[in-house]
Amino acid sequence: MKRMRVLAAALLAALMAVLPGCGRTSATPTVRVGVAVYDQTDTxxxxxxxxLEQMFQEEEQRLGVKINLSVADGRSSQSVQNEQVDRFLDLGCDVICVNIVNRTAAAVIVDKARAAEVPVIFFNREPVEEDLFRWEGAYxxxxxxxxxxxxxxxxxxxxxRADPAALDRSGDGVLQYVMLEGEPGHQDALLRTEHSxxxxxTGGVQVEKLESAAANWQRSQAAERMRQWLEAVxxxxxxxxxxxxxxALGAIDACLEAGMTVEELPFIVGVDATAPALEAVRAGTLQGTVRNDARGQAESIVALSRALMGFEDVSEAVELTDGKYVWLSYTAVTAADVLSQAKPVGR
Structure with a gap:
């Protein structure tokens, strides 16, 4: 992209200006990165x-440049986030990283970025494929x-399989469950619900769904849903x-408030392996979770940003699928995994 070539040339010129023997000095070159998240209260x-804040600071030292990092909270409003992207572009950001509020609304942001020739990295909330492929500078x-x-x-x-009686408290050979879903229409919510x-x-467990409802990723909403189900089901x-x-932690809150002991809790599982969740696994209230690699995602975002700003080739910085996607793996986390750690697993 033209902007990337111009930025790389400018950075090279600035760096050459401070090399010994050049006969002149110059200020440290500056690059700008904008990060727009859907809701910063999300754990x-x-x-x-x-x-990201820590890693971009480390990149400053490694690259010898000043990185101005701006983080904006969309507060779950796509219109607010669109305005924040506009502000990043007005500020002259060299890369924009977007945790999009509405995954079906990415085309607007892609078009804004393309018009300004500023690469955009979406993360954690996957845009519709057609929107991502609108422009070569979107990832x-x-x-x-x-x-x-x-x-x-x-x-x-x-x-x-290990102990069916421990889960099958009704003794009917069927696992009665409830499902707490993320926001309606969110791809991860749909896929996690379906495939779990x-x-x-597929594993031979007979199941019966008692209830399901969206709690929009929120602990308080999940606790309220669980309270209702405990009374009604x-x-x-x-x-x-x-x-x-x-x-998952919201469900635990409701169960404990209802007077359940740890032994009486349902078999509760979550996704992310956040620090509070790992403490719950250690305490025995959460039976397991699935690690969503926050550090790995941040490392990939920083590496891709570094390449898009001209410090190295994209192909050397990250492994891309279809020229667009950087995929990280999930891993399951059980109580045995957590208890084997000398310290909390963290992220």
């Missing part, structure tokens, strides 16, 4: 943001949602699937 997104960093669902399902399948249960069925809730850890 996982907050972790990614913290990693995505994240993990495949179906894999998270499969691993979450296997946590329950393995527990069922599909994995149980006649059958014992034997398992709780939550599309992320915050919602």
């Amino acid at each position: 996982f997104i907050s972790a990614i943001t913290q990693h 995505y960093v994240g993990s495949p949602g179906a894999e998270a669902g499969r691993l979450q399902g296997m946590l329950v399948v393995d527990a069922w 249960i599909q994995t149980l069925v 006649e059958e014992p809730i034997e398992a709780v699937f939550a599309n992320n850890d915050d919602m």
Whole structure:
């Protein structure tokens, strides 16, 4: 892209200006990076943001440049986030990183970035494929949602096979479960929901869905849903699937408030392996989670940003699928995994 070539040339000239023997000095070259997140109160997104802030500071020292990093919170509003992207472009950002509010609305941001010739890296919330392919300067960093669902399902399948009576409290040979979903229409929510249960069925576990509802990734909303179900559902809730850890923790909150002991809790599983979730696994209230690699995502975003700003070739910085996607793997986390660590696993 023309802007990338111009930026690379400018950086090279600035760096040459400070080399010994050049007969002159110059200020440290400056690059600008804008990061727009859908909601900074989200525990996982907050972790990614913290990693990005730390890693871009480290890049300053390594590259010998000044990196002006701006982080904006979209507060779950796509219109607010669009305005933030406009502001980043007005500020002259060299790369924009977007954790998009509405994955179906990426075309607007891609077109804005293309018009300004500023590369855009979407992360963690995958845009529609057609939108990502609108321009060569648009990329995505994240993990495949179906894999998270499969691993979450296997946590329950393995527990069922090891001791079915521990989960099947009604003794009917069927696992009665409830599902706490992320926001409606979100790809990860759909895939995690579908593949977690599909994995149980494929694994030979008979299941019955008692209830399901969207809690929009929020702990408080999940707790309220779980309170309602505990009062309304006649059958014992034997398992709780939550599309992320915050919602799993909300379910735990409601159960403990209802007077359940740790031993009486349903088999509850989440996704993300956030620090609070790992503490819950250690305490025995959360039976397992699936690690969504916040640090790995941040590392890939920084590496791709570095390449897009002209410091190295994109092909050397990251491994791209279809020239667009940087995929990171999920891993399952059980109590045995957490307890084997001398310190909290963290992210």
